[in-house]
Amino acid sequence: MREVAIIGIGQTPVGEHWTTSLRHLAFEAARNALRDANVDKVDAIYVGNMLSGEITGQEHLGALVADFLGLSGVEALKIEAACASGSAAVRVGTMAVASGMADIVLAMGVEKMTDTSGRETTAALAMAADAEYEVSQGVSFVALNALLMRRYMYEYGWQHRDFANFAVNAHTNGMNNPNAMFRFPVTPEAYERSPIISSPVGLLDASPVCDGAAAVILAPAEYARTLSPAPVLIKGSAIATAPLAIHDRPDPLVLEAAVLSAQRAYKMAGITPADVDFFELHDAFAIMAALSLEAAGFAERGKGVQMALDGEITREGRLPISTMGGLKARGHPVGATGVYQIVEAALQLRGLAGENQLARARLGMTQNIGGSGATIITHILESLA
Amino acid sequence: MDEQVKLMHSQRPVGIIGYGSYIPMYRLPNAEIARVWKGGGKGPVKEKAVAGLDEDSVTIAIEAARNALARAEIAPEQLRAVWVGSESPPYAVKPSSTIVAEALGATPYLLAADMEFACKAGTEALQAAMGLVGSGMGEYALAIGADTAQGRPGDALEYTAASGGTAFIVGPAEEALAVCQASLSYVTDTPDFWRRAHQVYPSHGGRFTGEPAYFHHILSAAGAMMEQLAMQPQEFTYVVFHQPNVKFPRRAAKRLGFTVEQLTPGLLSGEIGNTYAAAAITGFSAVLDIAQPGDRILVVSFGSGAGSDAFVWHVTEAITERRDKAPAVADYIRRRQEIDYALYTRYRGKLQM
Amino acid sequence: MEAKVAHDWRLRGQRYRLEGEVCEHCGAKIFPPRDICPHCHQPARKPQTFSGKGEVYTFSTVQSPPQGFERYVPYTVALVKLEEGPVVTAQLTDVAPQDVKIGMPVEMVTRRLYTQNDESTITYGYKFRPVLR
Numbered sequence: 001m002r003e004v005a006i007i008g009i010g011q012t013p014v015g016e017h018w019t020t021s022l023r024h025l026a027f028e029a030a031r032n033a034l035r036d037a038n039v040d041k042v043d044a045i046y047v048g049n050m051l052s053g054e055i056t057g058q059e060h061l062g063a064l065v066a067d068f069l070g071l072s073g074v075e076a077l078k079i080e081a082a083c084a085s086g087s088a089a090v091r092v093g094t095m096a097v098a099s100g101m102a103d104i105v106l107a108m109g110v111e112k113m114t115d116t117s118g119r120e121t122t123a124a125l126a127m128a129a130d131a132e133y134e135v136s137q138g139v140s141f142v143a144l145n146a147l148l149m150r151r152y153m154y155e156y157g158w159q160h161r162d163f164a165n166f167a168v169n170a171h172t173n174g175m176n177n178p179n180a181m182f183r184f185p186v187t188p189e190a191y192e193r194s195p196i197i198s199s200p201v202g203l204l205d206a207s208p209v210c211d212g213a214a215a216v217i218l219a220p221a222e223y224a225r226t227l228s229p230a231p232v233l234i235k236g237s238a239i240a241t242a243p244l245a246i247h248d249r250p251d252p253l254v255l256e257a258a259v260l261s262a263q264r265a266y267k268m269a270g271i272t273p274a275d276v277d278f279f280e281l282h283d284a285f286a287i288m289a290a291l292s293l294e295a296a297g298f299a300e301r302g303k304g305v306q307m308a309l310d311g312e313i314t315r316e317g318r319l320p321i322s323t324m325g326g327l328k329a330r331g332h333p334v335g336a337t338g339v340y341q342i343v344e345a346a347l348q349l350r351g352l353a354g355e356n357q358l359a360r361a362r363l364g365m366t367q368n369i370g371g372s373g374a375t376i377i378t379h380i381l382e383s384l385a
Numbered sequence: 386m387d388e389q390v391k392l393m394h395s396q397r398p399v400g401i402i403g404y405g406s407y408i409p410m411y412r413l414p415n416a417e418i419a420r421v422w423k424g425g426g427k428g429p430v431k432e433k434a435v436a437g438l439d440e441d442s443v444t445i446a447i448e449a450a451r452n453a454l455a456r457a458e459i460a461p462e463q464l465r466a467v468w469v470g471s472e473s474p475p476y477a478v479k480p481s482s483t484i485v486a487e488a489l490g491a492t493p494y495l496l497a498a499d500m501e502f503a504c505k506a507g508t509e510a511l512q513a514a515m516g517l518v519g520s521g522m523g524e525y526a527l528a529i530g531a532d533t534a535q536g537r538p539g540d541a542l543e544y545t546a547a548s549g550g551t552a553f554i555v556g557p558a559e560e561a562l563a564v565c566q567a568s569l570s571y572v573t574d575t576p577d578f579w580r581r582a583h584q585v586y587p588s589h590g591g592r593f594t595g596e597p598a599y600f601h602h603i604l605s606a607a608g609a610m611m612e613q614l615a616m617q618p619q620e621f622t623y624v625v626f627h628q629p630n631v632k633f634p635r636r637a638a639k640r641l642g643f644t645v646e647q648l649t650p651g652l653l654s655g656e657i658g659n660t661y662a663a664a665a666i667t668g669f670s671a672v673l674d675i676a677q678p679g680d681r682i683l684v685v686s687f688g689s690g691a692g693s694d695a696f697v698w699h700v701t702e703a704i705t706e707r708r709d710k711a712p713a714v715a716d717y718i719r720r721r722q723e724i725d726y727a728l729y730t731r732y733r734g735k736l737q738m
Numbered sequence: 739m740e741a742k743v744a745h746d747w748r749l750r751g752q753r754y755r756l757e758g759e760v761c762e763h764c765g766a767k768i769f770p771p772r773d774i775c776p777h778c779h780q781p782a783r784k785p786q787t788f789s790g791k792g793e794v795y796t797f798s799t800v801q802s803p804p805q806g807f808e809r810y811v812p813y814t815v816a817l818v819k820l821e822e823g824p825v826v827t828a829q830l831t832d833v834a835p836q837d838v839k840i841g842m843p844v845e846m847v848t849r850r851l852y853t854q855n856d857e858s859t860i861t862y863g864y865k866f867r868p869v870l871r
C-alpha cells in the first residue's frame with residue numbers, strides 16, 4: 001500500500017449561491033484544486049454529494065463533473081454517505097491511490113441546498129435518518145440532534161448555555177475565513193437567546209443550510225514533493241459505521257462510529273490523541289461537537305462541554321477546533337463539508353490559514369459525521385513541507 | 386302485530402362480553418362558540434369533545450375497540466366481524482373497518498364493513514353483531530360507533546357536534562357481562578338531517594328534527610319494546626337515549642315515565658356534546674361502568690333519516706371483574722383540555738392552508 | 739411526507755400494533771424487526787407484539803418541521819424505551835410540550851401519522867401519550 005498525499009486544494013465560498021448551479025460550484029472548486037496542484041489531468045474523480053437527486057433532480061454527478069472539467073473519459077463516481085459524503089470521497093480516492101490503481105485523483109464534495117424551500121430541504125436532509133422508523137414519525141434532522149442534546153444535558157447535568165462556546169469559537173474563527181458563510185461574532189448571550197428550532201436546539205446550535213464545493217488532488221506521497229511545494233500526508237484515514245437509527249444504538253450518547261474510526265485512524269497514523277495539534281470536527285450541532293470530542297478521546301464521557309467552557313477549543317487552547325469557522329460558521333454544505341474540513345486542515349498544515357494560522361500545526365485531524373452518527377470518517381493529516 | 390314480529394331475538398342468547406369507549410381530550414365550551422357567533426342564551430350543552438389533529442373516527446374506533454378487547458379478554462383473532470358505524474369516515478371509499486381490524490390484530494378471517502345510519506350507525510352495527518353471534522355464524526363480533534361530527538360554523542349543530550366512540554364485543558350470553566333480553570328497531574323515511582355527497586357539513590330540518598324525528602322514533606321504539614316485554618319504566622335501573630343535547634333525552638324520559646335518576650348516569654351530552662354514532666352507546670358504556678349485577682338497562686338510539694334501535698340489557702356478575710380492565714368513560718371525561726374557537730378551527734380542519 | 743402506498747402497507751404490522759420480533763437464541767426483544775438479532779447476530783424471526791408501555795428516554799418539540807408535517811407544529815418527538823427493552827422513535831400526543839419529562843410513563847396509541855393531500859391515503863401508526871390511568 002502506498003502512502004497518499006494531498007498536492008492541491010480548492011474551494012468555493014460557502015453561502016447562498018443564488019446565481020450558481022450545482023455543476024458550476026463543482027467546477028469551480030475542482031478547477032481551483034487542479035490549479036493549486038498544477039495538474040490538468042487526473043486518473044479518477046470521486047464526487048461526494050448527498051442531496052443532488054432530491055434537490056436539483058440531478059444524479060450521475062461523476063460523469064457530469066468529468067464532463068464540465070473537460071475530462072470526459074476519466075473514471076468518475078458519485079460517493080454518498082449522507083453528511084459524510086465529502087470525506088467518503090476523499091477516503092475512496094485515498095484507497096484508489098494507495099492501491100496503485102490510480103496516481104492522480106480528484107476527490108471533492110459539492111452540495112447545492114438552496115434550490116428548494118426550507119421545508120423541502122429539511123425533508124431531504126432527513127433522508128440521512130431511518131426513513132421507515134425515524135423520518136416517518138416527523139423527526140427532522142435537527143430533532144435527532146435535539147434528542148441527543150436533551151439526554152446529554154439530563155444525564156450529565158449540563159445547561160443549554162454551557163454549550164455556548166462552541167458557537168462563539170466557531171464564529172470567532174469564521175470571521176477571518178474569506179470562504180466562511182458567517183463572518184460575524186456571536187456572544188454567549190446571543191446563543192442563549194436564539195430562537196428554538198427543535199427544543200433544546202436553538203438557531204445558534206445549528207449549522208446553516210448553504211451551498212458550496214471543495215476539492216483535493218491526491219497523489220502518491222513518494223513523489224508528492226516533486227508535484228507540490230507543500231504536500232500534506234494523509235497519515236490516517238478510516239470510516240466506521242453504527243446503527244442508522246439512534247433508537248437502535250446501545251448507548252445513544254456514545255458516537256460508536258466516531259470511537260471506531262478515530263481509533264483506526266490513530267492506529268494507521270501511529271499516533272495518540274495527545275499528538276493531535278488541532279481538530280476540525282463536525283459541529284453541525286453543538287451536541288455533535290461535544291460527542292465528537294469525547295469519542296475521539298479528547299474528553300471523558302460527558303465532559304466534552306467542559307472543554308468548551310474551559311476555553312480549550314480556541315485557537316490558543318489545548319485543542320483548537322473549527323479553526324476556520326467549522327460547520328457552524330463556515331457553513332455545512334452537507335456533501336462538501338468533509339472536504340472543506342480537509343482543505344482547511346491542509347491550509348493550517350501548509351501555514352496558509354492567514355489570521356487564523358495556529359502557532360503549532362504539524363498534525364491535524366478531521367472528523368466528518370454522516371446522519372446522526374451512523375457513518376463517521378476520520379482523517380489524520382501531516383505536513384510534509 | 387304480535388310480539389314475535391316486532392321484537393328481535395337471536396337463535397341463541399347473546400350479550401356483551403367486552404365494552405370500551407374513547408373520548409378525545411379537547412373540549413370546546415358552548416360559551417366559546419357563542420362568543421364567536423354572538424349567540425345568545427345558554428347553549429344546548431356545556432361543552433363538547435373535539436378530536437385532536439391526529440385523530441379521526443378510525444383512531445377513535447381503534448382505541449374504543451382496544452378497551453373492549455381488554456375487557457372481553459379474548460384474542461383478536463377470535464373476532465368474526467368488525468363493523469364500524471360512523472357518519473364521518475376518513476375515506477369516502479375504503480373501509481374504516483379494515484384499518485380497525487388490522488390495528489387490533491383481528492385480520493384476516495373476518496367480516497369487515499362500515500355502516501352508515503347517521504347517529505344510529507353504532508347500534509345498527511351492534512344489532513348486526515348480535516345477529517351474527519346469535520345465529521351461530523361466529524362466536525364473537527365487534528360493533529363500533531365512532532364519529533368526529535362536524536357542524537357548519539355558526540349553525541346550531543356546531544354547539545353539539547362532537548367526537549367520541551364506543552365499541553362492544555358481542556358473544557354468547559353465558560360469557561356476557563350484559564345479556565340482551567330483546568331488541569327492536571323502528572325505521573321510517575324521515576328526512577330530518579342529511580349530508581349529500583362531497584358536502585363537508587350536514588343540513589337539517591330545524592325544528593322538524595324534534596317531534597316527527599327524534600321523539601317519534603325514540604318514543605315509538607321504547608314504547609313498543611316495553612309493551613311487548615310487558616315491562617314498566619320502574620323495572621329498569623337505567624335508561625339511555627340518543628343524546629343530541631341535554632333537553633331531548635330528558636324530555637323523552639319524562640314522556641315515557643322514567644326518572645332523572647334513571648337517566649342521568651347515561652346522559653353525557655352536557656359534558657361531551659353529541660358524539661353521533663357513539664352518543665347513546667357511550668352513555669350505555671358509562672352506565673356499565675357503574676352498573677351492578679342484576680341491573681336492567683334500556684338503551685334507545687336514534688339515527689336521522691330516521692330510526693331507533695332499542696335494547697334491553699341484563700347486567701351479569703361478570704361486570705364486576707371486567708370493568709376495571711380498561712379505562713372508564715369517566716376517566717376520559719376527566720382528561721380535559723379546554724381549547725378556544727381558533728384552535729378548534731385548526732384541529733377540525735376548518736382553517737384553509 | 740409522500741404517501742407511498744405499498745411501502746406504508748408493508749409496514750402496517752409494525753405501525754399499527756408494534757409488531758416486532760423475539761430472538762429464539764438469546765431471548766432479546768427486537769423492535770423494529772430486523773430478522774437478525776442485534777445482540778447475538780443469530781436469525782430472529784419469531785413475531786412478538788409489544789405491549790406499548792414505556793417511558794420517555796428523551797424528547798424534542800419540533801418548531802421547524804419537514805415537509806408533510808407542517809399542520810402538526812409544534813409537535814413533540816421522543817425516544818421511548820419500551821418496557822420490553824427496545825427504544826422506539828415516535829411522536830408524543832395528547833400532551834403539551836411543557837408537560838413532557840424524561841422518565842414519564844407513556845403508552846402507545848394509534849393515530850394519523852401523515853397524509854400527503856386530500857386525494858392520498860392516510861397513514862396511521864403508533865404515537866405515545868401519557869399513561870391514561
